[in-house]
Amino acid sequence: MKRILPLFFFLLLLFTGCGGSAADNSYQQITQEKAKEMMDTQEVIVLDVREQNEYDSGHIPGAVLLPVGTIDEDTAAAVIPEKDSTVLVYCRSGNRSKTASSALAELGYTNIYEFGGINSWPYETES
Template identity: 85%
Template sequence: MKRIVILLSSLLLLLTGCGGNTSDSSYEQITQEAAKEMMDTQEVIILDVREQDEYDSGHIPSAVLLPVGMIDEDTAAKVIPEKDSTVLVYCRSGNRSKTASAALADLGYTNIYEFGGINTWPYETEP
C-alpha cells in the first residue's frame, strides 16, 4: 500500500511539475528565422518593447513601440486592437520580450510569439 501511495504521489508531481506553459495565458518562443518568415508571409504586428531611445537608435521595419513597463490593458489595446492578432515581440536581448509576452498573454492576447532581441537580428533594421 505504501508503494502505491509513493508511486501515485510521484506521478502527480511529475504531471503538475513539468507542465511548462500549459495555462491559458501563454506565448510561444520562436526563432528569429521563423519570425522573419512570418513577417514576410502573413499579417503580423511587430512589437518592440524597449524604451523610446533604444527604438530611435534602430528597430525592425514596421515595428510598433510599446515599452514593457507601460503594458496594460489600455496601452495594449491601442497597439493591438484585436486579441487574436498575431504579435511578434522583441527587445534588445530577449529578457524584456519574455516579460512583455507573458503580460500580453495574461491580458488575453492569444497569438503571441516572442523571438528574442534585436542585438542578434540578422535582417534589416531602420533608424
C-alpha cells in the same frame, strides 16, 4: 472528523476549480528565422518593447513601440486592437520580450510569439 472532511473537499474544489492550465495564458517562443518568415508571409504586428531612445537608435522595419513597463489593458489595446492578432515581440536581448509576452498573454492576447532581441537580429533594421 465530520468538520474536517467538508473543509477538505471545499479546499480541493477551490484549488482544482480556480486553477487554469499554464497553456491558457502563455506565448510561444520562436526563432528569429521563423519570425522573419512570418513577417514576410502573414499579417503580423511586430512589437518592440524597448524604450523610446532604443527604438529611435534602430528597430525592425514596421515595428510598433510599446515599452514593457507601460503595458496594461489600455496601452496594449491601442497598439493591438484585436486579441487574436498575431503579435511578434522583441527587445534588445530577449529578457524584456519574455516579460512583455507573458503580460500580453495574461491580458488575453492569444497569438503572441516571442523571438528574442534585436542585438542578434541578422536582417534589416531602420532608424
